[in-house]
Amino acid sequence: MSDQTQSGTTSASAPPAPRVTTVTVGQYLATRLVQLGADHVFGLPGDFNLSLLDQMVTVPGFHWVGSTNELNAAYAADGYARIRRGIGALVTTFGVGELSAINGVAGSFSEDVPVVQITGMPSTSARAAGLHLHHTLIDGDYEHFYRAYREVTASATIVRTATATRDIDAALMTALRESKPVYLGIPADVAIAPVHAANLRTPLLAASSDASELARFTAALAEAVSAHPQVTLLVGPQVHRRSLEPLVRQIADHDGVYVASQNMSKAVLDESHPASLGTYMGAFTRVAEARAAVDRSPLLVLAGTVMSDFLTGFFTQEFDEDAAVELALTAARIADTTFYGVRLEDSLRALHSVLGESAREPVQPVGHPAVPDAAAPAAGRPLSQEHFWGSVQNWLQPGTTVIADAGTSFYGALDLVLPDESDLLGQPVWSAIGYTIPATLGACVAAPGRRSVLFVGDGAAQLTVQELATILHRGYTPVVFLLNNDGYTVERKIQSPAAVYQDITPWDWTLIPAAFGAADKVVTATARTEDELAAALELARATTEKAVLIEVVLPALDSPRLLTVLTEAIAAAAAKH
Structure with a gap:
């Protein structure tokens, strides 16, 4: 591009740069x-x-x-x-x-x-x-x-x-x-x-909303919001796709507003925020008051939600979806009127604007109990899922990208109260086991200055573990918890726990980095007991210049609280048919 003066003429001090045609x-x-x-x-x-x-x-x-x-x-x-x-x-x-x-x-x-x-x-x-x-x-x-x-x-x-x-x-x-x-x-x-x-x-730009439809929607939204003393925003994963988390935080700062998230957008609002209801999963929502604040909301706004089985607690939501305000990626709806061409980023901005134009009483914070604190570790006592996740709850630091594979890992992580400025990356809709090890590579490449903490089961890891070699040789330093529960625990919990197809071949997980030629780039540990887990967590916290791989040995039929109730519901539904 030509080097030009402010008058638009070519500078005499440098020849024009050739324009690539x-x-x-x-x-x-x-x-x-x-x-x-x-x-x-x-x-x-x-x-x-x-x-x-x-x-x-x-x-x-x-x-x-x-x-x-x-x-x-x-x-x-x-x-x-x-x-x-x-x-x-x-x-x-x-x-x-x-x-x-x-x-x-x-x-x-x-x-x-x-x-x-x-x-x-x-x-x-x-x-x-x-x-x-x-x-x-x-x-x-x-x-x-x-x-x-x-x-x-x-x-x-x-x-x-x-x-x-x-x-x-x-x-x-x-x-x-x-x-x-x-x-x-x-x-x-x-x-x-x-x-x-x-x-x-000219760089490509995302499409803009239809101006007249956006104006119609904003006017109708203002009328709907003004008629209700309280608004609950249920936030789905499409908000992440549009990078709208800061706007959700601004909306949460208005009086009279609660914010809940679906499990694929957990911690879209810091869970310590007074307006946060935590993660909503219908009948499986952990706090009854939080569920009621969604299901009984005077005005419910669905922002970028996905109404699939795992995201709704197997369709146990009790709110009337048709009566809610729906903000989708490329359209918005208020009751039975759809406003086409209104993009999610603009409909959320409209919500923020109209909420600022009317006064409401502050909401009363709803408590979010963390996974119960793990008891003091006992020497030689075998690990359980409850103790493991309780220990992780106390160990996690703010600003962490938590990545959890489908199964025990994801549903254990969902019950955590994530520290501020943290994210949960998972794949609950498609639920392909093995997704997370290569996804961790993508996360590390995308944000190299932010530490990732990965939870992945042994069965899932056997599908894609070779990408750990790429992670280590590129110098990234995630903490990897390899949950070794000797097979496919989710399927064991649903049906035929002793079937031969539930088994996997045993691997020596802590030797995997050496096989990848990366033994010097990672610190490894195995935790079979509560005291070994405590030592491994201290090691992980102290090790920042290398990756950390912790094999966590757990009982084959043990599962986190949320997964236990979900698989019981799946098994009961299957028995009816």
């Missing part, structure tokens, strides 16, 4: 990702994406994060996007690579995470000729996997040179607008093709 398609895509904050891209090389990667890595600010397999890359991109509150991206090769990643991308679709799945494809001429190439089904059809991705993304596009900049921008705008994954298939010849660079001078 063309870039390759790969460079265009990488530049757009960097502009959107997805400056770290996960994945694996393969012969059909090498030309694409060679172009992408030339872009300033672009960083490649090699993963151990494509599924892990998809999970890592998902975790990265959640922590960055923006877009995540991965690159795979055609066929074998993209199919390995599709489960992770489907989870991102299920949980509203904008991940860009980029597939390097065979050349346009090879595809047109239907050549029987490797990584194909040897039937001349190169669109099998593209069609599969159409089922789990908001848009799927095979990029053509003639429309490449438009194709890329449209896909990225869709991901931003809908907070869903998108798919870009880029043939090898298209990846290196030159395209105009002019569009890159």
Whole structure:
């Protein structure tokens, strides 16, 4: 770009910098990702994406994060996007690579995470000729996997040179607008093709609300709010996707407002805040008064909620969803009137504004009992889930990213009262076990200065543990609690606890880092008893320059309080059918 004086003429002290007029398609895509904050891209090389990667890595600010397999890359991109509150991206090769990643991308679709799945494809001429190439089904059809991705993304596009900049921008705008994954298939010849660079001078921006609809909604909302002495805001995970936590905190500071969270958005408001009701899960909400403040609210506002089984306590909510004010990603509703084109960020701002225009009495704080404090550790006494989570409650520090895998880990973590400025990252809707180890990589890459604490079961870890090698060799220092309860405890609690399919092969978990060539980058410990856990927690607190891996040995049929009541409900429902 030219160096110009304020008068708009070229400075005599320096020659004009040349204006880049063309870039390759790969460079265009990488530049757009960097502009959107997805400056770290996960994945694996393969012969059909090498030309694409060679172009992408030339872009300033672009960083490649090699993963151990494509599924892990998809999970890592998902975790990265959640922590960055923006877009995540991965690159795979055609066929074998993209199919390995599709489960992770489907989870991102299920949980509203904008991940860009980029597939390097065979050349346009090879595809047109239907050549029987490797990584194909040897039937001349190169669109099998593209069609599969159409089922789990908001848009799927095979990029053509003639429309490449438009194709890329449209896909990225869709991901931003809908907070869903998108798919870009880029043939090898298209990846290196030159395209105009002019569009890159203007970064992409998220769509704005329809002004007239927003005005209508705001007026109707003001009328609804003015008629009620108390408002309860139930906050769902889509608020995270739009980075609206600060706005939720501002709303919580108004008199007459309570704030509860769904379990996928736990601690969206610090749980020590006077307005906080903690986590709402219908009949499984821990504090009866907190549940009543949601179910009996004079005016309930559903902000970015997802009304799925695990997020509603298996549909045991007692509030009338149709009577609530609903603030969704791209529309808002008050009773039976829907306001289309009103985006969540604007509807929440409208709520903040109208609450400030009327006076209410302060709410009475509702207590949130922590997991009961663990008793003083006894030498030689075997660990239990209750003692473990009670000890963790006292050990956690403010500003922690807590990451918990599906099963005992997630439902144990849900009962914690998280310290201020902490987050819980999990995947309760898609509930793919093994998600969290690569998601921890994504979280560490996204926020390297913030320590992650991971809870993962032994069965889940066996699916994706190899990504721990990437975490350690890149120098990240999470604390990992490996909950070794000898198999699939959730399934044992639901049905057939002694069945052979509930068992897993035993591993020596503390030797895993050595097998990864990273023994010098991590401190390990095993806790079988209460006193060993106490020592391990002290070790973890004192160790900040290395990662910490603690194997926690627990009984196979023991489970945290919340998981116990949930699995009992699942088993009872199954018995009726």
